[in-house]
Amino acid sequence: MNDEQLVKVSKYLSKHLRHQPQSLGLTLQPGGWVGVEELLAACAKSRFFISRAQLDAVVAGNDKQRFSFDESGERIRANQGHSVEVDLALVAQVPPGTLYHGTGVGSVEAIRREGLLKLRRHHVHLSPDIETARKVGARHGKPHLFMVDTQAMHAAGHLFYCSDNGVWLTDHVPPEFLHDA
Secondary structure, three states: OOHHHHHHHHHHHHHHHHHHHHHOOOOOOOHHHHHHHHHHHHHHOOOOOOOHHHHHHHHHHHHOOOEEEEEOOOEEEOOOOOOOOOOOOOOOOOOOOOOOEEEHHHHHOOOHOOEEEEEOOEEEOOOOOOHHHHHHHHHOOEEEEEEEEEEHHHHHOOOEOOOOOOOOOHHHHHEHEEEEE
16 A cells, blocks of 8 residues: 555544544444444445555554554554544553643644643643654644643643553643743
């Protein structure tokens, strides 16, 4: 599968595993899981044909590691970024002392006033390194990077979760914990 096909399938899966599972007739199981065979059959029914080999390639080759299989390889889920109600069954963890958030420069002033809000998503997404945060921010135009004092947030009682692909998640980052990176 070439890069263009990989992106097309990844976007299709993101849409249906994160935002509109019902449009394919899918119901996300606890943890956000759906059976692989059920997913492939639903895709074929909607005339978007994906083979198991292509699905494996997307899961293995997606640069952001958006999807993962369970231990058996018989279920798949999006790792985070859902706008539909789903409990990913993540366990709160102690975060590293600092995480990062990349955004477009047009959002900087609102973030400085309100902090980082989850908006239509389940969580605010934080990156473990500056380069990843820069890539995320660049999707929104000229990037601006914030450093998040997660050590102070955690000490203040905020909860953090780490998804299967290393993206850190929290409900809200108040402005007092944000600094320009």
